[in-house]
């Protein structure tokens with residue numbers, strides 16, 4: 001605990017609200033027109049709206065890995081979309097954002113989507129996967145609580161992957177010991193007596209379009225097989241409220257007294273939404289409200305979650321005491337595996353805004369995302385075009401909190417505190433990001449370079465514009481934000497410079 005004295009400025013609380021698959025153009029403050037997002041727009045008008053802010057990857061796990069470790073995800077070969085039974089991919093002794101803040105005296109918590117693996121991953125040659133399978137029915141190891149979070153209330157992977165249960169710290173919440181959970185990925189269905197989406201489509205309230213044809217939970221079929229744990233299974237339509245309550249409970253529990261002489265512990269909350277990732281199953285309060293189908297309604301629901309947190313901060317008098325960040329783990333996708341009419345109903349709403357590509361893609365729509373920071377009374381409201389990455393949170397907030405990062409840790413994180421606090425519009429000079437399967441590209445100033453890469457130009461099922469081309473691609477984002485004009489052929493020297501830049505970092 002840090003005693004509060006007038007000479008030691010109070011360290012601000014930090015909340016990172018993190019959307020799942022929300023695009024640059026999905027919210028009003030970035031020009032979105034189809035979905036009302038008054039609360040996210042409020043955050044933008046009261047804070048800094050960064051127009052050149054990036055997730056590290058165009059998919060979830062690698063972006064989250066990078067946000068929490070300040071390390072590019074391609075440095076960790078396990079930082080790829082994880083199955084729901086994958087072990088934790090962050091090392092037990094790795095420097096993480098929550099660990100750094102804990103060292104500075106913060107209380108640390110995570111609520112929402114995890115997707116960084118659960119379980120120690122200890123080697124077990126007798127297991128087909130080579131590591132010990134997670135036993136979901138006992139105390140769990142390899143949890144957020146093992147990498148710097150004091151408390152956690154999460155879903156292990158994604159809302160379309162089993163196990164469809166909440167983890168309350170090291171336990172499955174609400175598990176009946178008489179009804180243990182079994183989970184299986186890859187290979188044959190080990191539970192042939194249980195219904196699946198493939199064999200029992202009549203049981204489904206939302207049908208799958210690709211993948212997602214395994215076990216059925218809450219009348220929605222998922223990726224992976226599970227059996228048991230009936231009492232602990234989540235109801236998708238309640239998930240936003242469950243996480244909202246846990247997130248605001250955390251804030252209330254860690255609200256410090258303003259009177260001097262009291263214990264004065266700031267908090268860090270990583271609040272990771274499940275929206276608008278599939279299956280999009282918003283609460284009845286939001287279903288049908290946007291006219292864009294479940295995807296739009298799920299975004300409206302997420303916007304409510306943001307507002308609920310902002311209201312809580314206001315009620316507790318914490319607005320000036322708290323840095324609030326809002327961003328997304330990767331760009332948008334319409335059909336990501338369920339027949340929810342997202343593509344059919346999008347109309348004039350462009351989820352990626354002016355950007356090309358989306359989730360999975362190496363094009364900018366894959367990684368350039370809404371990126372807001374509010375610190376009422378300290379950061380002047382405005383717009384910044386500083387180039388920033390979520391991987392920069394580690395170095396920047398360690399600097400803010402006054403802790404040193406070990407030399408070999410958070411190696412890709414830059415201290416951009418001045419940019420995050422709106423004191424400068426100078427951000428990074430160079431940024432490496434990646435599309436699916438860790439296919440890297442490099443941004444330098446206004447230039448972006450995508451090395452030639454074989455592979456389909458359009459994702460087979462989700463239909464995304466992959467950015468793959470047999471030819472090198474060079475775009476000038478200052479003049480061509482939509483990446484329509486490949487300048488590589490006419491600018492061999494620039495191509496050589498960018499190639500060398502990427503090679504120098506990635507090897």
Ligand code: NG6
Pocket residue numbers: 020021059060061081115158160210211212223277278330336337461
């Ligand atoms: C893909 C899933 C997709 C989504 C994604 C992860 C299929 C066919 N597609 O493999 O639905 O779950 O993984 O999304 O199974 S992410 O945002 O968590 O990276």
Ligand code: CA
Pocket residue numbers: 020021059060277329330
């Ligand atoms: Ca995602």
